[in-house]
Amino acid sequence: xKLREFAEIVRGTxxxxxxxxxxxxxGIKDAKEGDISFISSAKYLRYLQASEAACIIVKxxxxxxxxxxxxxxxxYYAFARALxxxxxxxxxxxxxxxxxxxxxxxxxxKGLSIFPLA
Numbered sequence: 001x002k003l004r005e006f007a008e009i010v011r012g013t014x015x016x017x018x019x020x021x022x023x024x025x026x027g028i029k030d031a032k033e034g035d036i037s038f039i040s041s042a043k044y045l046r047y048l049q050a051s052e053a054a055c056i057i058v059k060x061x062x063x064x065x066x067x068x069x070x071x072x073x074x075x076y077y078a079f080a081r082a083l084x085x086x087x088x089x090x091x092x093x094x095x096x097x098x099x100x101x102x103x104x105x106x107x108x109x110k111g112l113s114i115f116p117l118a
Contacts, residue, residue: 001085003055006036007070009085010078015061016068020054025082028053036070038079057082 004018023034028044031037031053038057039045048056048065055068057075072078092113096102099116108114 003036003068003070006082006085010070010072010081012057012070012072012078014068014070016055020068022054022082022086025079025086026053028056036079036082038075038082040075 001022002018003014003016003020003022006012006022007014007018021034022036024032024036026032026035026037028037028039028047028051031051033052033054035053036055036057037051037053039048039062040059045062048062048067051067053067055070056062056065057070057072057078059071059073059075061069061071070078094111094113096108096112096114097116097118100114100118102108102114
């Protein structure tokens with residue numbers, strides 16, 4: 001996903017290259033090339049110079065760093081949205097396992113899954 005596409009999702013302002021490809025999400029200490037990360041406190045600024053992140057989500061622009069920045073009002077929210085975009089929840093097929101134990105009196109809703117040994 002291009003940084004500009006993610007910026008549209010979170011309504012952020014880009015400082016840097018909007019066409020950079022974002023391929024993952026990581027904490028600031030562990031960020032690698034292609035990752036988007038965030039900082040929410042000045043105490044994490046020291047990690048920016050050594051970070052390989054493609055982009056950093058921040059509330060206010062950070063001066064003198066070579067990393068693309070995405071300015072948003074709430075970095076925690078934007079980071080959570082990044083996690084949703086790059087690590088979506090698995091979608092389960094609606095099914096009832098033959099190894100599940102379900103009462104004959106149970107009233108079951110539509111579209112649910114009951115897993116083995118439940």
